Amino acid sequence: MPAGKTNEVAPARAVEMSPLNRTVGFLLKRAQIAISRDIHEIFAEFDVTAVQFSVLTVTANNPGIAQHELATALQVERPRMVPVLDKLVSRGLVVRRQDERDGRSRRIHLTEAGEELLAELHRRFALLEQRMVEVLGEEERDRLLTSLELLADRPR
Amino acid sequence: MPAGKTNEVAPARAVEMSPLNRTVGFLLKRAQIAISRDIHEIFAEFDVTAVQFSVLTVTANNPGIAQHELATALQVERPRMVPVLDKLVSRGLVVRRQDERDGRSRRIHLTEAGEELLAELHRRFALLEQRMVEVLGEEERDRLLTSLELLADRPR
DNA sequence: TATTGTTATACTCTATAACTATA
DNA sequence: TATAGTTATAGAGTATAACAATA
Numbered sequence: 299m300p301a302g303k304t305n306e307v308a309p310a311r312a313v314e315m316s317p318l319n320r321t322v323g324f325l326l327k328r329a330q331i332a333i334s335r336d337i338h339e340i341f342a343e344f345d346v347t348a349v350q351f352s353v354l355t356v357t358a359n360n361p362g363i364a365q366h367e368l369a370t371a372l373q374v375e376r377p378r379m380v381p382v383l384d385k386l387v388s389r390g391l392v393v394r395r396q397d398e399r400d401g402r403s404r405r406i407h408l409t410e411a412g413e414e415l416l417a418e419l420h421r422r423f424a425l426l427e428q429r430m431v432e433v434l435g436e437e438e439r440d441r442l443l444t445s446l447e448l449l450a451d452r453p454r
Numbered sequence: 455m456p457a458g459k460t461n462e463v464a465p466a467r468a469v470e471m472s473p474l475n476r477t478v479g480f481l482l483k484r485a486q487i488a489i490s491r492d493i494h495e496i497f498a499e500f501d502v503t504a505v506q507f508s509v510l511t512v513t514a515n516n517p518g519i520a521q522h523e524l525a526t527a528l529q530v531e532r533p534r535m536v537p538v539l540d541k542l543v544s545r546g547l548v549v550r551r552q553d554e555r556d557g558r559s560r561r562i563h564l565t566e567a568g569e570e571l572l573a574e575l576h577r578r579f580a581l582l583e584q585r586m587v588e589v590l591g592e593e594e595r596d597r598l599l600t601s602l603e604l605l606a607d608r609p610r
Numbered sequence: 611t612a613t614t615g616t617t618a619t620a621c622t623c624t625a626t627a628a629c630t631a632t633a
Numbered sequence: 634t635a636t637a638g639t640t641a642t643a644g645a646g647t648a649t650a651a652c653a654a655t656a
Contacts, residue, residue, distance in 0.1 A: 328606035402637040450484035558614040
């Protein structure tokens with residue numbers, strides 16, 4: 299076995315990938331894997347996942363948002379929000395408050411600790427976005443975002 | 455309950471998403487989810503997943519490729535290749551052949567049935583890529599692919 | 611000692627169905 | 634009857650560790 303780990307990935311040999319190489323489906327996946335790893339890394343020391351970061355951010359900008367609204371906005375299924383929020387609540391980063399008018403609904407708010415952590419997370423996240431600009435250039439990054447929006451929002 | 459399903463997603467209200475909206479991390483994820491759904495749809499009637507399609511394609515262009523080479527090329531962990539290939543073997547789309555020189559290695563080849571199915575899958579996949587061109591335009595799609603390559607392959 | 615394919619395990623994510631309490 | 638949050642469950646995917654056969 300080499301250096302540290304078991305099951306380490308062997309150095310890639312010349313594998314012909316051409317039919318997949320320049321396709322949206324394949325490259326989008328590869329780029330997304332790479333960025334996901336970056337995000338995992340920059341948030342690892344805070345024990346925060348990408349979804350948790352999104353929840354904190356959207357909650358900060360939409361105080362009192364309902365769980366199902368979070369789920370819709372972040373494109374996760376509603377049952378998935380439960381354990382995600384449970385974790386954030388248990389860490390004292392957000393609170394669930396019963397809606398006064400609608401007994402079914404519980405509204406999410408950041409705590410002060412949540413605000414403070416989120417500020418730090420946003421600093422890290424901004425640095426990551428800055429790295430993207432360094433790789434792509436300002437203009438190309440902007441075109442990329444516009445293309446991605448078109449792909450994500452196109453009528454289905 | 456509305457039309458068909460339980461847990462159907464409620465129509466989105468005005469949720470302020472601005473800090474995430476125009477970021478590479480968030481939009482890449484959203485676009486990738488959308489394309490994944492497309493791929494799932496176009497291959498559903500053949501009961502083929504995106505990874506299986508990639509395996510068939512890479513195998514077609516690299517006959518006799520080893521499992522660990524497939525894993526490396528497709529960026530999946532080697533243990534993951536086992537059930538993926540098991541499924542393809544059980545459907546008679548690929549075969550595992552013992553390497554004559556190296557008793558550890560098993561080399562993957564497409565069967566005739568595999569070749570035929572793959573031809574049909576590629577027709578569907580090409581139509582999907584064509585839809586991307588219709589959404590983005592030829593030039594913008596090309597710029598997108600180049601940007602995605604930069605993000606995926608940038609030194610880490 | 612190292613590598614290939616494999617088994618095993620644990621954790622995450624996705625997707626659905628269904629329950630409860632409210633409306 | 635419909636909705637919000639929740640629980641439960643099944644199926645993928647991710648990530649590691651470790652084993653048997655082979656090098």
